[in-house]
Amino acid sequence: MAGTYFQKRELVVPGQLLAEGRYRASVGTYSQNGRIYSSLVGLAELRGNTVKVVPLEGVYIPREGDLVIGTILMVAGNNWKVDIGGPYQASLHANNALRRPYDEDISRYMDIGDVIAAEVIAFDRNTGPFLSMKGRGLRRLTDGMILEVSPAKIPRIIGRRGSMISMIKSRLRIQTVVGQNGRIWIRAPDIPTLRIAIKAFRMIEDQAHTTKLTDRVSAMIDGELAKLKGSETSTDEPEERAAESGTSDESSDDDNKEDVSEK
Amino acid sequence: MSPEVKPDYLISPEGLRLDGRRPDELRPIEFEVGVLKTADGSAMIKQGKTHIIAAVYGPRELHPRHLTLNDKAYLRCVYRMATFSVPDRKRPAPSRREREISMVITNALEPALFLEDFPRAVVDVFIQVIQADGGTRCAAINAASLALADAGIPMRSLVPAVAVGKADGTLIVDLGDMEDKYGEGDVPMAILPSTGEITLLQQDGSFTKEELLEAMQMGLNACKYIHELQKEALKRAYLKRAPEAGSEGEDEEEDYEDDLETDLGESELPEEEE
Numbered sequence: 409m410a411g412t413y414f415q416k417r418e419l420v421v422p423g424q425l426l427a428e429g430r431y432r433a434s435v436g437t438y439s440q441n442g443r444i445y446s447s448l449v450g451l452a453e454l455r456g457n458t459v460k461v462v463p464l465e466g467v468y469i470p471r472e473g474d475l476v477i478g479t480i481l482m483v484a485g486n487n488w489k490v491d492i493g494g495p496y497q498a499s500l501h502a503n504n505a506l507r508r509p510y511d512e513d514i515s516r517y518m519d520i521g522d523v524i525a526a527e528v529i530a531f532d533r534n535t536g537p538f539l540s541m542k543g544r545g546l547r548r549l550t551d552g553m554i555l556e557v558s559p560a561k562i563p564r565i566i567g568r569r570g571s572m573i574s575m576i577k578s579r580l581r582i583q584t585v586v587g588q589n590g591r592i593w594i595r596a597p598d599i600p601t602l603r604i605a606i607k608a609f610r611m612i613e614d615q616a617h618t619t620k621l622t623d624r625v626s627a628m629i630d631g632e633l634a635k636l637k638g639s640e641t642s643t644d645e646p647e648e649r650a651a652e653s654g655t656s657d658e659s660s661d662d663d664n665k666e667d668v669s670e671k
Numbered sequence: 672m673s674p675e676v677k678p679d680y681l682i683s684p685e686g687l688r689l690d691g692r693r694p695d696e697l698r699p700i701e702f703e704v705g706v707l708k709t710a711d712g713s714a715m716i717k718q719g720k721t722h723i724i725a726a727v728y729g730p731r732e733l734h735p736r737h738l739t740l741n742d743k744a745y746l747r748c749v750y751r752m753a754t755f756s757v758p759d760r761k762r763p764a765p766s767r768r769e770r771e772i773s774m775v776i777t778n779a780l781e782p783a784l785f786l787e788d789f790p791r792a793v794v795d796v797f798i799q800v801i802q803a804d805g806g807t808r809c810a811a812i813n814a815a816s817l818a819l820a821d822a823g824i825p826m827r828s829l830v831p832a833v834a835v836g837k838a839d840g841t842l843i844v845d846l847g848d849m850e851d852k853y854g855e856g857d858v859p860m861a862i863l864p865s866t867g868e869i870t871l872l873q874q875d876g877s878f879t880k881e882e883l884l885e886a887m888q889m890g891l892n893a894c895k896y897i898h899e900l901q902k903e904a905l906k907r908a909y910l911k912r913a914p915e916a917g918s919e920g921e922d923e924e925e926d927y928e929d930d931l932e933t934d935l936g937e938s939e940l941p942e943e944e945e
Contacts, residue, residue: 419906419909419910421820421829421902421905421906422820422825422826422827422828422829423826423827423828423829423863423864423865424902425865436825438785438825438827440827440865440866445827445828445865447785447825447826447827448820448823448825448826449820449821449823449905449909463823464823464909465711465712465821465822465823466822466823466824467711467729467730467731467823469788469789494730494731495729495730495731495732495733495744495789495791495792495793496732496791496792497732533742533790534741534790560823617909
């Protein structure tokens with residue numbers, strides 16, 4: 409007896425038998441007596457002879473090399489303690505963020521409450537995640553807004569080779585940083601565009617396990633942009649702008665963005 | 672509330688129970704997954720008149736810190752009964768019974784979970800009994816394991832549980848409150864269906880060896896049935912969120928943009944090699 413017991417992209421539940429024989433268990437699965445079972449609710453996939461389950465839920469578990477967006481919780485000597493979501497608090501050492509020589513009081517550079525884009529440089533079972541801000545695009549985020557989505561949906565938001573996110577970025581002409589920990593930084597030229605971006609990300613999150621999503625998101629954006637053009641002449645826009653500004657308070661300090669981050 | 676009276680018999684002359692069930696018949700069971708929006712995972716169970724909600728948070732940072740386990744996540748189950756869940760108001764202070772059941776549920780669920788994936792973290796399971804009519808610890812396990820799956824906690828399998836008891840000398844499955852109170856015994860049990868391992872087995876009342884073995888066999892069969900209901904409820908919860916998924920599942924046009932994408936040609940290869 410050998411073979412697989414699931415359809416392509418079938419929704420499977422924990423304990424469901426997926427394959428028997430010469431298959432290799434990967435993420436979201438476990439093997440017992442030569443049989444591979446699902447350990448998650450998710451979509452079963454076969455790649456070569458590797459069986460895996462793409463999770464639909466779950467918290468953020470750091471992996472080395474991940475780009476994450478975090479909030480500084482504490483300044484401890486030469487370290488910043490950073491909330492990156494999930495069960496593990498990360499540390500960022502000043503050597504990995506600042507050019508030497510730097511001031512003894514590192515809170516002069518970044519302080520509690522600051523939001524940063526950083527990379528996970530080390531994480532294993534014993535030592536909590538360590539971050540670095542040495543790299544392109546890794547910086548303090550001083551404007552725009554942060555949208556939180558389920559970390560399990562991030563691969564879908566990025567899309568294969570970035571197809572989804574680059575489509576959204578070019579269509580709406582916005583800037584984004586997508587953290588693997590489920591936080592998306594968005595900087596949009598105006599509030600209505602921002603609202604469409606949020607709607608697009610929420611749509612991907614809700615429908616992450618369906619097919620042809622890129623096309624539908626693209627169609628949705630087209631529809632919204634067309635509506636936007638229509639409404640600009642009919643001037644019912646101001647009240648919508650007012651309603652939205654509460655949820656994106658960070659976008660108000662647009663004018664002092666780049667110079668502050670150099671501090 | 673009229674004072675409760677002991678019924679004249681628990682098994683009628685026709686061989687039926689107080690609510691008209693056959694001895695090996697379960698109460699109607701209804702599951703719903705994802706009932707709470709703020710929780711990472713949640714599930715509701717209605718088993719006859721028993722009504723329970725379970726919520727799962729985590730894995731998340733563990734407080735207080737001294738409980739930290741360095742090799743795996745700490746599983747913290749809290750079973751609570753609402754003050755209005757029973758005819759005589761339940762006093763709201765945590766009771767000895769609640770603490771015991773919390774521990775028993777933790778022990779029943781823990782073997783199913785891959786807690787070693789999340790060292791130093793905690794998985795919180797909060798179980799609230801809204802209405803109690805017997806079999807709450809088993810119903811709580813049923814709901815909690817669904818909530819854990821909904822939260823995306825990796826697990827070996829769902830954990831179904833059921834109580835088998837004895838009333839008027841007959842073995843009966845899934846006791847109601849009256850049968851629990853006035854019957855002769857009660858054996859709650861939980862299993863891991865894939866291997867048949869037993870993760871919960873308690874007994875009160877007295878059973879002969881033969882009776883206990885038969886009771887366990889009845890429980891095993893009932894658990895397997897409940898397991899099917901659990902799987903069905905879980906799939907239903909996720910398919911509902913994607914109305915198009917069913918119809919579009921058929922077309923093989925490649926659109927799934929996961930970073931570890933399956934290529935149709937590749938996936939065919941190992942089949943040919945066998």
